[in-house]
Each structure stands twice: as structure tokens, then as C-alpha cells.
């Protein structure tokens with residue numbers, strides 16, 4: 001994660017829009033892959049965090065197969081980072097802390113989208129729910145975190161750092177965890193052919 005920190009700091013400092021947007025791929029119970037964008041909400045030596053609805057399609061997929069692939073597509077910087085690893089749910093304390101930091105509208109949105117990824121009759125149904133819930137929690141009352149809403153920590157076991165070069169002569173470095181935990185384990189580094 002030290003190398004990730006160096007790159008993320010550079011990308012973050014470059015003014016690139018949504019540098020923390022990452023494509024998160026999960027494995028469906030059928031075995032099919034499925035990707036979507038989520039926002040990384042912090043990282044440390046043990047991995048990175050993102051938040052979602054545990055009942056969503058990805059949440060249900062992770063209940064069955066708690067492994068993911070993550071891609072940071074930093075095109076404007078001619079860089080890409082891929083991270084593969086297992087996930088675990090964050091604890092209530094970490095979930096509450098993050099949920100409290102969100103804008104009130106997004107907190108209410110999490111209640112509106114209780115059934116994230118399920119079909120709805122129309123936009124009106126969602127807007128009505130939003131209005132009703134906004135009235136239910138007056139401004140001075142804290143919106144509670146729904147039990148089904150929280151985060152995951154991705155524990156990398158493999159990471160690849162890709163840097164684009166002319167003539168498709170790109171630099172690729174693969175880090176593989178060969179023993180121990182991501183934070184203090186041993187990582188083997190190899191250069192890959194572009």
C-alpha cells in the first residue's frame with residue numbers, strides 16, 4: 001500500500017476528477033463477473049474501504065464470494081492500479097462514523113434506497129419516499145444509519161501498477177503477497193511484459 005499511497009497522492013494532487021472512483025468487480029453466484037464504480041473512502045496499510053448497501057446486488061454477491069477485483073482508471077495520468085483481494089465488512093463503529101459524516105440528503109438517500117439494485121415502479125416512488133422520510137427526521141434530529149448500510153475493507157493479496165508509455169511499451173509492476181497480512185507481510189515484485 002506504500003506504492004499505492006505514492007501514486008494516489010500524485011493523482012489526488014493533479015486535480016483529476018474523482019480520483020477515488022474505482023471499478024469494483026465481484027463474482028455473481030452464477031459465476032459471472034460484474035463490475036460497477038464505487039468510491040474509495042480511505043485506505044491504510046491493511047487495505048482500502050468503500051461503502052454501500054449490504055443488500056445490493058454486490059452485497060449479496062460478496063456474501064457468497066467475498067473476493068473482489070478493483071481498478072483505478074486514472075486515464076489522464078496514463079496510470080492504472082489493479083487490486084485483487086478478499087473483503088470483510090467494517091464494524092458498526094466504523095460504519096456509524098462514516099455515515100454520520102455524510103450529507104443529510106445522502107443519509108436519507110440510503111433509507112430511500114433500502115432495496116438498492118431492485119426494480120422500482122418509477123422516479124415518483126423514490127421522490128415520495130424521500131419527501132416522507134425528510135419530514136420524519138426534522139433538521140435537528142440525526143438520521144440513523146440503516147443496519148443494511150455499511151462498508152467493506154478490501155485486503156489486497158495482489159496489486160498491479162501500470163504506467164503508459166509511447167509505442168505501447170508500458171511499465172507494469174505486479175506485487176504479490178507471499179506471506180503474512182497485507183500490512184506487514186512479504187510482497188514479491190515482478191516487472192511484467194506490457
Ligand SMILES: Cc1cc2nc3c(=O)[nH]c(=O)nc-3n(C[C@H](O)[C@H](O)[C@H](O)COP(=O)(O)O)c2cc1C
Pocket residue numbers: 018021036037038039040050051052053056057058059116117
Ligand atoms: C462515480 C460513481 C461513484 C459511485 N460510488 C458508489 C459508492 O461508493 N457506493 C455505492 O453503493 N454505489 C456507488 N455508485 C453506484 C454504483 O456504481 C452502482 O450503481 C450501485 O452501487 C449498485 O450496484 P450493484 O447493483 O452492482 O450492487 C457510484 C457510481 C458512480 C458512477
Ligand SMILES: Cc1ncc(COP(=O)(O)O)c(C=O)c1O
Pocket residue numbers: 039051052102106
Ligand atoms: C448509492 C451511493 N452510495 C454511496 C456512495 C458513496 O459516496 P458518498 O458517501 O460520498 O455518498 C455513492 C457515491 O456516488 C453512491 O452513489
